[in-house]
Amino acid sequence: METKLLEVKNLKTHFNTERGRVTAVDGVFFTVHAGETVGVVGESGCGKSVTAESILRLLDEKSTEYEGEILYKGKNLLTSTINEMQAVRGNDISMIFQDPMSSLNPVYTVGNQIVESIMLHQNVNKKEAYEKAIEMLRLTGIPSPEKRIHEYPHELSGGMRQRVMIAMALSCQPKLLIADEPTTALDVTTQSQILDLINELKVKFNMGTVMITHDLGVVAEVCTKVVVMYLGQVIEESDVRSLFSSPYHPYTDGLLKSIPQLTGDRSKKLHVIEGKVPTLHQVPKGCRFAPRCAFANEKCHDEMPELVQADTSRKVRCWHYKEIFQAGEESPYVSAADSY
Amino acid sequence: MSVQQIPIEQPLLEVRNLKKYFPVTNSLGKVTGHVQAVNDVSFNMKKGETYGLVGESGCGKSTTGRTVLRLIEPTEGETIYKGENIYQLKGRKLMDMRRELQMVFQDPYSSLNPRKRIGHILEETLKIHRIGSKQERMDRVMDMLNKVGFQSEQYFRYPHEFSGGQRQRIGIARALMVDPSLIICDEPVSALDVSIQSQVLNLLEEIQDEFNLAYLFVSHDLSVVRHIADRIGVMYLGQMVEEAPTDELFAQPLHPYTKALLSAVPLPNPMIKRERITLKGEVPSPINPPSGCVFHTRCPHATEICKKNVPVKRNVAPNHAVACHLYE
Ligand SMILES: Nc1ncnc2c1ncn2[C@@H]1O[C@H](COP(=O)(O)OP(=O)(O)OP(=O)(O)O)[C@@H](O)[C@H]1O
Ligand SMILES: Nc1ncnc2c1ncn2[C@@H]1O[C@H](COP(=O)(O)OP(=O)(O)O)[C@@H](O)[C@H]1O
Ligand code: SF4
Numbered sequence: 001m002e003t004k005l006l007e008v009k010n011l012k013t014h015f016n017t018e019r020g021r022v023t024a025v026d027g028v029f030f031t032v033h034a035g036e037t038v039g040v041v042g043e044s045g046c047g048k049s050v051t052a053e054s055i056l057r058l059l060d061e062k063s064t065e066y067e068g069e070i071l072y073k074g075k076n077l078l079t080s081t082i083n084e085m086q087a088v089r090g091n092d093i094s095m096i097f098q099d100p101m102s103s104l105n106p107v108y109t110v111g112n113q114i115v116e117s118i119m120l121h122q123n124v125n126k127k128e129a130y131e132k133a134i135e136m137l138r139l140t141g142i143p144s145p146e147k148r149i150h151e152y153p154h155e156l157s158g159g160m161r162q163r164v165m166i167a168m169a170l171s172c173q174p175k176l177l178i179a180d181e182p183t184t185a186l187d188v189t190t191q192s193q194i195l196d197l198i199n200e201l202k203v204k205f206n207m208g209t210v211m212i213t214h215d216l217g218v219v220a221e222v223c224t225k226v227v228v229m230y231l232g233q234v235i236e237e238s239d240v241r242s243l244f245s246s247p248y249h250p251y252t253d254g255l256l257k258s259i260p261q262l263t264g265d266r267s268k269k270l271h272v273i274e275g276k277v278p279t280l281h282q283v284p285k286g287c288r289f290a291p292r293c294a295f296a297n298e299k300c301h302d303e304m305p306e307l308v309q310a311d312t313s314r315k316v317r318c319w320h321y322k323e324i325f326q327a328g329e330e331s332p333y334v335s336a337a338d339s340y
Numbered sequence: 341m342s343v344q345q346i347p348i349e350q351p352l353l354e355v356r357n358l359k360k361y362f363p364v365t366n367s368l369g370k371v372t373g374h375v376q377a378v379n380d381v382s383f384n385m386k387k388g389e390t391y392g393l394v395g396e397s398g399c400g401k402s403t404t405g406r407t408v409l410r411l412i413e414p415t416e417g418e419t420i421y422k423g424e425n426i427y428q429l430k431g432r433k434l435m436d437m438r439r440e441l442q443m444v445f446q447d448p449y450s451s452l453n454p455r456k457r458i459g460h461i462l463e464e465t466l467k468i469h470r471i472g473s474k475q476e477r478m479d480r481v482m483d484m485l486n487k488v489g490f491q492s493e494q495y496f497r498y499p500h501e502f503s504g505g506q507r508q509r510i511g512i513a514r515a516l517m518v519d520p521s522l523i524i525c526d527e528p529v530s531a532l533d534v535s536i537q538s539q540v541l542n543l544l545e546e547i548q549d550e551f552n553l554a555y556l557f558v559s560h561d562l563s564v565v566r567h568i569a570d571r572i573g574v575m576y577l578g579q580m581v582e583e584a585p586t587d588e589l590f591a592q593p594l595h596p597y598t599k600a601l602l603s604a605v606p607l608p609n610p611m612i613k614r615e616r617i618t619l620k621g622e623v624p625s626p627i628n629p630p631s632g633c634v635f636h637t638r639c640p641h642a643t644e645i646c647k648k649n650v651p652v653k654r655n656v657a658p659n660h661a662v663a664c665h666l667y668e
């Protein structure tokens with residue numbers, strides 16, 4: 001494997017709120033190498049965005065506390081100074097968001113914004129920055145970029161805006177890109193264009209990518225490795241193929257079975273994970289999935305399992321994954337692939 | 341219900357050449373053009389059937405659904421329900437139609453009045469249609485709450501006390517209160533997480549069997565539609581470009597747009613690698629749709645004739661229709 005870029009080690013992010021202290025992220029681990037795309041999946045509220053924002057320290061530091069380590073090229077970002085962080089953002093690590101409108105300034109042309117971001121991070125004059133901006137827009141597949149550069153964000157379609165965001169994020173040739181649901185707001189045909197684009201640029205710049213999404217299809221398509229989150233914790237980490245063909249964690253298994261498929265038998269009833277995700281104010285003391293898990297026993301309710309190495313490419317946070325897996329039924333994914 | 345007297349073979353609902361144009365005005369209020377949101381759409385629905393309408397954002401799915409319910413008036417065209425054009429119904433018959441055709445919305449947050457208790461929200465539709473005595477209405481609400489998986493105590497709760505999936509179940513219960521024959525489900529699970537989505541989809545399937553309901557199921561999510569629909573209509577820029585039974589559409593899509601759309605959906609299965617057809621460019625504006633075939637600006641197979649002549653939707657197999665010059 002190539003150079004290790006980012007290592008998140010037991011990250012915890014606490015918020016001090018009016019209703020008391022909540023821990024939105026409580027045990028996140030993963031590693032990203034250059035040229036690798038790591039997927040972060042999980043349902044709404046499980047802590048994906050907070051993880052991303054913690055890596056870049058974008059959260060309001062007055063009410064946020066971090067624990068653990070976020071090592072970027074070996075240096076802990078959680079103990080870096082504001083100035084050091086400023087240098088990392090944009091230069092080394094860039095981020096794109098689900099809603100490009102919220103991160104583009106509506107009163108400036110897209111050109112202005114890209115030029116400004118280039119000049120902030122690179123030692124170039126305005127003219128050079130301007131040319132670079134056009135080049136980046138062209139790279140992202142925007143037709144006639146020398147014209148588009150003078151337009152305002154609201155004059156562009158959703159797909160175009162996301163391309164502008166990507167152009168901006170990549171204009172400084174970051175080593176690591178964090179993409180938080182970059183295609184969730186887009187139609188599938190536009191999504192497929194944007195995913196292709198991110199893939200292309202990843203290869204071109206040998207970039208490491210963290211792809212945050214709730215869409216397991218996107219994960220299967222673009223990621224090599226994936227971490228699954230539940231209620232603030234990473235509960236499984238795996239290479240993509242193994243995760244889909246034989247998930248270890250009961251939650252991952254349930255999640256995979258509850259999505260309708262595009263191939264194979266469609267008459268089967270969808271799986272339902274009983275119950276609902278507890279709030280951050282009532283986090284179970286043992287395994288966080290125990291109240292909804294069909295395999296839970298007393299130990300599960302009392303003691304929290306750690307994320308352990310299950311085999312060479314996989315980690316899991318479950319007391320009983322071995323027994324469950326050995327007794328387990330076949331995953332629907334294997335059969336779907338066979339029948340194709 | 342009187343609905344049950346309709347013989348099986350006859351369509352429950354027939355949409356004929358439906359058009360809905362929205363005026364576009366400039367800052368002085370002068371009409372400068374029209375958004376051709378729905379442009380000559382025809383299809384029919386059988387009793388107890390689920391008809392899926394798919395296509396990308398802005399292609400006219402919701403407008404079609406809302407016009408079929410007469411929540412908005414059409415620009416042209418008819419929707420025949422029980423032998424009558426619903427756009428001409430008045431009085432008693434209009435009320436009956438409003439009761440029998442119900443709707444479930446995408447957003448479970450804004451579609452329920454936050455100041456009303458759940459029980460009252462459900463009772464309201466009965467009141468509007470003057471059904472039952474106070475006690476009968478209450479019993480019926482309790483029944484329905486149980487049916488969609490709630491306890492009777494929850495009658496007195498407010499919408500904000502429920503999660504997204506629960507609210508969506510309440511929306512479904514509300515639609516069911518008045519014994520509809522058809523429910524238009526506009527992206528009913530799009531705002532929900534997958535594990536919650538499966539609960540709601542299962543519920544929709546269960547009550548369909550129990551009440552012999554037809555669904556017009558509008559969604560941009562092709563996996564969800566594949567799971568639930570019996571037949572599917574594919575829309576692009578206000579027009580229906582292909583229509584087929586679900587399995588056939590997925591096994592053998594014919595229209596170049598349908599092919600591209602299906603190939604673009606990422607499969608949650610890393611074992612399957614498919615050829616993706618990536619469309620170039622963007623959906624043109626519905627204010628000035630392209631001449632000839634509306635898809636010609638992006639179609640990999642477009643020829644001269646496509647720019648000039650509008651392809652007519654025709655059957656290429658029983659139940660499988662496509663609007664494309666390649667199949668003429
Ligand atoms: N500033 C904050 N103060 C308090 N709690 C917060 C704050 N930001 C996020 N949270 C809580 O932290 C949890 C994780 O939120 P996060 O935004 O990371 O979820 P997510 O996984 O990105 O979800 P989604 O898929 O909906 O984007 C949620 O319970 C959220 O309500
Ligand atoms: N009330 C309205 N006034 C003007 N334009 C509208 C209105 N409702 C929808 N439209 C336009 O009609 C087209 C179809 O919209 P819609 O039916 O909502 O699409 P879909 O549900 O397929 O996403 C879009 O271009 C949309 O902007
Ligand atoms: S630790 Fe116990 S409750 Fe948690 S996932 Fe494993 S079996 Fe289920």
Ligand code: SF4
Pocket residue numbers: 595596597633634635636637639640641642643646651663664665666
């Ligand atoms: S009619 Fe022509 S442009 Fe339209 S879909 Fe068919 S081949 Fe493509």
Ligand SMILES: [Mg+2]
Pocket residue numbers: 048049050180
């Ligand atoms: Mg998020």
Ligand SMILES: [Mg+2]
Pocket residue numbers: 401402403527
């Ligand atoms: Mg819609």
